[in-house]
């Protein structure tokens with residue numbers, strides 16, 4: 001330890017500060033019990049890799065050589081599932097992926113309008129606003145899925161102005177899947193870029209061989225965002241995928257003082273920790289493990305939906321993704337409170353009276369039973 005800096009390192013305050021942070025932290029709920037939130041307890045292997053890379057700069061792969069190797073490994077892992085010809089940019093998550101994706105669509109098309117369904121994630125409206133783009137909200141059907149006929153009508157009425165069509169895989173309020181392939185056709189017929197927001201639904205869909213091809217359709221310009229921190233990694237950990245190299249070329253910038261002379265993406269300095277966590281999780285799981293993880297998550301959600309329906313609690317159709325939206329009407333507040341007393345945090349939805357359960361790898365069937373029992377007891381009270 002250099003003695004000149006010893007005043008910085010050894011003045012006796014560090015331990016006190018850490019003790020205090022530990023005390024503060026102890027008041028937070030364990031991520032597994034936050035069963036309505038979209039983040040998860042990281043897989044232990046992902047947390048280890050995250051810690052190992054906490055100090056590596058993702059923006060400087062010419063100096064941090066292993067970071068470049070990790071980018072290549074993640075690309076190969078995802079190509080193993082989604083097929084060859086992927087271009088890829090590690091991001092902090094869904095909102096940065098969409099901000100970058102909509103920016104690329106704007107630059108690529110020279111147009112200024114985004115069309116997303118009224119059930120798209122709130123970050124899409126925020127990203128459009130930051131970019132100075134106009135957002136048109138397309139209507140949804142009863143299950144909160146993008147209505148393709150209405151989408152077609154909107155693109156026809158705004159001919160030559162739409163830069164991007166957004167489709168969501170895993171709608172936040174009920175887990176629905178937008179008809180991505182149809183939305184892609186409409187986008188491409190009208191010269192727009194398709195952006196697939198698979199921030200939450202993407203990882204479980206990677207483990208569903210029959211559904212994977214919807215994540216990044218081929219046949220026209222498409223981008224897709226997938227988050228790892230929604231299921232297996234600590235935040236920030238996401239990726240922006242492109243089905244052709246020209247798209248991500250748009251966010252390649254000159255960086256004259258950097259060793260490579262170039263940098264990619266919207267932020268500058270950022271940690272490589274989330275990238276390392278994603279690589280570690282996917283490599284440790286393997287394709288088999290990814291499919292088993294998806295089965296486990298869908299299994300939990302299916303069990304929850306069936307048990308609630310059997311008990312007479314109305315459940316939104318699905319589950320299309322490992323999320324169960326159920327309706328307890330005016331009891332939503334007291335049901336959430338009863339769950340909280342048992343240590344479970346479920347979140348509301350923008351649908352009136354609806355609570356959401358989000359399956360996590362660390363949940364067990366008996367967790368599902370405990371939640372269902374608590375919901376049924378609290379929803380039935382006071383009738």
Ligand SMILES: *Cc1c(COP(=O)(O)O)cnc(C)c1O
Pocket residue numbers: 038092093094095096121123168170171172197198199200201227238
């Ligand atoms: C979580 C989520 C986002 C936002 O992603 P961050 O990783 O929080 O930036 C966007 N869209 C969907 C569908 C999401 O689930």
